[in-house]
Amino acid sequence: MDMTNNFTARVKRSKFLSLLSRFARDPLGLFGLILVVLMVSSAVLANWIIPYDPIALDILHRLEPPSMAHIMGTDQLGRDVFSRVIMGGRIALKVALVSISLALSCGLVLGLIAGYGPPWVDRLMIILFDTIRSFPTIIFALAIVTLVGPSMNTVILVVIITTIPVYGRIVRAQTQSMKNNEFILAERAMGAGMPRILFVHLLPNIIGPLLIIASMDIPAVVTIEAGLSFLGVGIRPPTPSWGSILNDGYSFIRNTPWLIISGGIPLILTTLGFTFLGESLRDIFDPKLRKDI
């Protein structure tokens, strides 16, 4: 017993140091990391990267194929597609970060309440969570859009409403499985109050895996944003979005395939990047985390 413990102690210490070398040994994780770094930095530095104003019209040069002047060509209104793609990435990332962090905080609080609170609160929360989860996401989103009207905030709202139950469920399950652990009973036996148990003892054990799951949800949110914008009910024109670029491309699919290609490739690369990175992070930090959530 001593032997194995000594052993894990050393493994832990060296773990931090070997993090980078692990990435190097995991080519997909490294690939993901590079894609994510590219994506994030292009979103941050967008204003310096874009050669044209992404919403400036230039009717004379509409639907031009890629050239030196417009490396991804122009769309049906003559706007530079490359600039729109870069700005679209910025929007996608913004939507993802805002909505996931809000949903995560709400889900965390609600999940803790459900998991640690009295059984009737738990039952109520579970029914609420399960109800929201039982709406097919996109169809439900379309209903909300019809009611509230399309805008970026609607997209964020839709994502928050549909992801809170996911996080809430996870936090609840973790809390429930942990609240009868001996270390929590030991705290209660010492007279520790509910706030201390929740925030000093439960939260630190839940937050790690949750953050990894949340980071793996970024591609899903980017997909929803692009999807709604593709349907024309997401980000309002003329603000660029990968979804609306794809929509433009769809309308002209028979003669200008580059629009679809340049709207789709960054979307695919981003979702792939975040997914590979998330998988890799999960394998490093928490190999036991369930793979099917």
Next chain:
Amino acid sequence: MNALLQVENILIRFRSKNRIQALLDRDRDPFIDAVCGVSLDIQKGETLALVGESGAGKTTLARSIIGLVTPQEGSIRFQGQELCGLSDRAFKPFHRDIAMMFQDPIGCLSPRLTVRYLITEPFKIHKVRNIDVRAEAKRLLEMVGLSESFADRYPHQLSGGQARRVGVARALALSPKLIVADEPTAGLDVSVQGEVLNLLAKLQDETQVSFLIITHNLSIVRHISDRMAIMYLGRFVEQGETGEIFAHPHHPYTKGLLAANPNPDPDKPKDQIELQGEIPSLMTRPGGCEFHTRCPFVQDLCRIDAPPVTEVESEHWISCHYPL
């Protein structure tokens, strides 16, 4: 007699089926009694051992003393004050005087906190402010025989024996009057369990703390306890002085348990009794004497009537129709 802890006729029941299920099964009594009608007392500086196999209700009884489980009937008095029915807030001061140690030496420590935080946490919980956390941590670690270098470790970096010592330090932090220890040697090798038991004995000599020790390991009970109680299906079948019970067990179950914990000697006599069968489920308690299904000396009366608790010798109670 003014005992430190006095438990009288405690009854703890759990719901065994939810309401709908009970209704469908026409079960008017969808409960199981984990502990039924148990009485005990512990004096200052004394150790009482609670012995029994899994499912006997030992842990439930222990948890009710610390307020984690609420008994349906009976009373638990600590220094004369009633603990049953107290709210969490009203119970809080008693957590200073009654500490509990849990079974799993490593699992009962919050995994993301350092040993220093863990052993000084009782001060934070009970708002003891005028202390130096570092010095206190050092003092407590020394008391349990660990060097100060352990203060910065995390639970998973400790061996079972070390973690158990940290658990003891935590229990000791507020100088309690009673420590309830649930299987203090569980998961420890024989060569290490002695260290932990010696430590508990030393602390008792120094501080006059009382122990309620729960264990299934009879061989340690002989050395660490003054009195012992043997539990079966939520009831005490025998209770008395440890030495007396080891020398003259009167209940067949006690005798069977003793026989199942043999002295490791290949030449010892093999005429001892062997209990048959397994502990019945709490859902289907046998009628009459509840031990009759496994008793090698069962007679007709045992199947019909539950035996009363009788004092066979001074301070030695058993419940058996035909004591050995």
Next chain:
Amino acid sequence: MTNSIHASVLDIRNLSVEFATNRGRLKALRDVTLTVPNEKIVGLVGESGCGKSTVIFSILNLMAENAVITGGEINFEGRDILKLSSSQLRDLRGDRISMVFQDPMTSLNPVLSIDTQMIDIQFRSSISKAEKRQRAVDMLTHVGIPDAAHRLKSYPHHFSGGMRQRISIAMALLAKPALLLADEPTTALDATLEAQIVHRLRQLQKDLSCSILFVSHHLGLIAEFCDQVVVMYAGEVVEAGDVRDIFHRAGHPYTQALLECDPARIEEKTRNLPTIPGDIPDLVDFPSGCIFENRCSKRFEKCRISPPLRYRISPTHTASCFLLAEGGAI
């Protein structure tokens, strides 16, 4: 029957096993030598981390993936198991050698009935399904499962831990193996059940005249149940002998200390129980001398420098300690 030719059914010589870990190679077993004679029960005793389970898992090659056998031989009925092909080894499993595992709650398949599982393991036999079922019922009755014919169709979760362990034993003995490996078969059970099952196992061993290699950390059980005892510490065999050699005339300081520590042996009440201070040495970064040197109360100069060999104390009794060297090394 081949085992009439060989005096011992199992003969392990200098078995070494290593585990690949992040820190390097963990030398879990080093030069383990032990013998299981025909129709005897041999107890393998030691504290956690001593490698006793690794020994029996390596016999059937059921070890974790990061384990490598680096040397030695495992002779079973005269054949070295380590030289067998995987299909030859599979032919031995559950036929000539079978095994009972530690945790009865997880060692049976939860979604298949006992009936299915007990018929499946008789896949080698050409008798009819009804006959297989009858054999299963007979064996279940034999290990003490009441009303076995009716309960055969039940699933594992219908049985208590003790009953499941009886089922596991019944499955293991169904093919009448020459050797039964038992990895702490009663540790997860209550003391009274432990006694029942061990007594039953002893009876079955006599009826089937097989050998048992019984792994346990419970000294009382070993003393009562076994004919011979092998004591392991930190991946090495430190002492081996007849059960009375070990419990009455223990030679190795570790065995002596281990026996002293058992509170069941101490008749007088004491508030100062004996212990073995110190920890098991690191098995990756290895001490050069005797493995027990850092915790031994009788150590001297030589112990630190080189490891002791195995020395003979009596015809039936060996130990690895310089203090016992006068009998000569083996």
Next chain:
Amino acid sequence: MWIYLAKRTALAVVIIITAISLLYSMILMVPGDPTAVILGPRSTPEMREALRADMGLDRPAIIQVAGFILNVFQGDMGIDVFTNRPVSQIVFEQLPYTIILIIAGISWALVLGIPLGCYSAIYRNSFIDKLTGVFSVGTIAIPAFVIALYGLLIFAVQLRWLPAIGAGEQGDLWDQIKHLILPAFAIGLGWVGYLARLVRASMLEVLGENHIRTVRAFGLPEKIIIFRYALKLAILPTIALLGVGVGYLLSSSVFAEIVFARPGIGKLIYESVLTRNYPIIMGSVLITTIIFVLCTMLADIVNAFLDPRMRENL
């Protein structure tokens, strides 16, 4: 078993009722005249007035919601103002197209995903396993509508192997199948990867369990170990998730139907969103939600039925 069935059905009913109430309360929460939302555009003031009286908008919200739930359970989801036909009728006309698409999508995902997952688990770390790993993560990550678009671009527009739009001629089975291939491919691809990964993970977990070690110790042939002892357990979580899968496929089928201009619920909803025709949207959301809830219920029940521990205990 019967108790479990009853409980699970009750839960489904509760969830459906909660879902209806949520949807209806959303209308009431949005600022503006709820009758305008409910009747959709092109409603006249008289119609709104009539509806207001009919719904009793002056009554407490809870009674309104209850009335609405009652209506839905009687199959009444209102009238579409455009065509003056019952909403339920319009939705049920489109439903079969979507259901066929989903069944096609999930079937090919199952047929390919489960064997792939098993193979990966059994031959762990082999080349195929690693390839499957990359493939499944990749297909999960790529949005279904992008797959649909690229499928359209490559196979229909550039290569012209498959038809681009519509559901095919009525009565011409071959034509209909040809029209089904691309959309089913698009919505199922992600699920091939998802199922492969799930089956692989749960298979590996089961293969590491103690009871598998037990049968190995009996020398049972590997084929029996995998197909009888491991697969039965490993498949359980997959079955439980198939219900959830229907929900995801309902979402992706919206895109597939729009991209391939295929009739179906998705297309219906999309057109209604553009015209802000709320009654149709509400009806479609309700019906798809009910389908989803029933599918998860069915999956849970099948799961419970296959697992003897659940079969008796619940």
